[in-house]
Amino acid sequence: MSEKLLVVFYSSTGSNTQLARWSKEAGEAFGAEVRIRQAQELAPDVAIDSNPLWRKNVEESKDIPVATSDDLLWADAIVFSSPSRFGVMASQMKQFMDLQGGLWAQGKLANKFVTAMSSAQNPNGGQEQVIQGIYTVMQHWGAVIVPAGYVNVSTFAAGGNPYGTSATIDGEGTMQNAANVKAAASDQVTRLLTITKAYLAGK
Template identity: 40%
Template sequence: MPTDIRVAVIYYSATGTVRSLAEAMVEGARETGAEVRLLRATETAPAEAIASRPDWQANLAATDHLPAPTLDHLRWADAIAIGCPTRFGNLATPISSFLETTGGLWFSDELADKLVGGFTSVSTAHGGHESTLLALTHIFHHWGSIIVPAGYIGDTLRGAGNPYGVSAHASYGRAAPSAQELAAARAYGSRLATVAGRYAVSREVTA
């Protein structure tokens, strides 16, 4: 695989579950030799809501050093992974707000043929993880990007049980993400970077 593959892992996380998945995605992608940037979407929740949750405050403080995603990050990347918690079976506002700024890149075809994938977390077993990941693919389809699904590929991704991406089940009283979910995120990060590398080689051969 080419060693110059560039991967952007863009996420939003309130209390840290999706952050953990994002960090595992970064690990998996870097293991392939890719250059990876971890980017945290800007928080949009009111200060009083954040203040009501010590775990929310702590997670934001621990990740305050991370840059926010920009359109230039999307231009830079060969592969893009985007993750956020489920909100009513849909994307969380910090991620959707950022994605809504990409219209100019979409219109000029700058996101066409990027390799893309998604990850999420839910508080209940049927809380909308699949619909959130599928909502993200609506954006990817408009971009003209190439979706790399997690699939049921290998024991690690098959064991996680979500072919659309990677998801974690997180709620009060439940430790999350689980070791299995983190392993799936690492495997998915590796898969996304590897497929991006194969695609880059094929484009060079046919150029």
């Protein structure tokens, strides 16, 4: 039986869309059944239209369904990816998590295997805080957190964040060091699924 991997992301200008797509590719390469979903957009069109990169990403990702509680129930393992918003996760991602109180109360989010990724416009733009914030929610859920750690060389090449892959995006929307970030994201997902697979086999 294949592991079920859910990739949930929020992205405005596209960096976390890319991290999510790389995560999906890595999951499929591992042999997992993968769903990729995005958090519901909350910003008005006037805000989206004020940034051409934001509108471009909305159009290019419109084929990706919005994440639901049913997706969480389905998953064995989950990747969350959110940009930094003043050092915390985007409100769109936070709302998705906040809406899961019913599942949490029933204990249906416990023992999911989870890892997280993030991005910002500079190397110290709050990515670690975002990932730690996601992990704080996961601890309340009773999920099993699987950080990137320092177990793959790719982590160092991508910037050395042991909590999860983090990307730096310039003012033009270009991801810096993209090849190394992709490798780190792939290794992180592989680590997540390797541990999930071992757990499910033992269970």
